[in-house]
Amino acid sequence: LSDDRPVAVEALARWHHPGFGDIAPGEFIPLAERNSEILQIGSFVHSRAAEVMAFLRTTRSLRLGDFHVHVNASANELAWPSFASNMLERLASHGMRPEWFSVEIGERVLLQPDPAVRANVLTLAEAGVSVGLDDFGTGATSFASLTELPLHRIKIDRRFVAGMLDQPRTHRIVAAMITMATDLGIDTVAAGVETVEQADALRALG
Numbered sequence: 001l002s003d004d005r006p007v008a009v010e011a012l013a014r015w016h017h018p019g020f021g022d023i024a025p026g027e028f029i030p031l032a033e034r035n036s037e038i039l040q041i042g043s044f045v046h047s048r049a050a051e052v053m054a055f056l057r058t059t060r061s062l063r064l065g066d067f068h069v070h071v072n073a074s075a076n077e078l079a080w081p082s083f084a085s086n087m088l089e090r091l092a093s094h095g096m097r098p099e100w101f102s103v104e105i106g107e108r109v110l111l112q113p114d115p116a117v118r119a120n121v122l123t124l125a126e127a128g129v130s131v132g133l134d135d136f137g138t139g140a141t142s143f144a145s146l147t148e149l150p151l152h153r154i155k156i157d158r159r160f161v162a163g164m165l166d167q168p169r170t171h172r173i174v175a176a177m178i179t180m181a182t183d184l185g186i187d188t189v190a191a192g193v194e195t196v197e198q199a200d201a202l203r204a205l206g
Helices: 025-033 037-059 083-093 115-127 158-163 168-183 196-204
Strands: 008-010 015-017 021-023 068-073 101-105 130-136 153-156 187-190
Touching (some): 025 037, 037 083, 068 130, 083 115, 101 115, 115 130, 153 158, 158 168, 158 196, 168 187
Parallel strands (some): 008 068, 068 101, 130 153, 153 187
Antiparallel strands (some): 015 021
């Protein structure tokens, strides 16, 4: 927000069915998470994101610098022991550096007792992939997890952003989130910024 320069994009899965039309991720992702289909979707998204990133960097159609792409990873994916190694292999096959990518995890991931989840997050972080916490403030986050896992950023949920201008308490909550993240050395992303006034308010909070 300091200079209005794009710094990243997020790869999102969308499904247009020939018979049923557009099917929202909120419908098909939970279904896919009940079995191994989520692994297939994740593999496709990672590969496609790497292809697009390779194209952008080859054509130099943008002044990229440290520009990177975010991909989502569910608790079910991270529980798969070879998730991190498979993802890193896919990136390498496209000639992509891990530091050009970020994995976004939901707050539910922090509560998973499965050691494979933590191992995969650590493997990705050690390889250079940054790790972000999605929809911060909406789940049962353990604050201890903010220091136990190598988080590089938190994403403030869009509901807080939408209410911060006309709800003083929400504004103070957003300010507190930003202050806490800054003190921990974690970057902050605000989701769902729709107006100039919201952007100005967030810019004023740093």
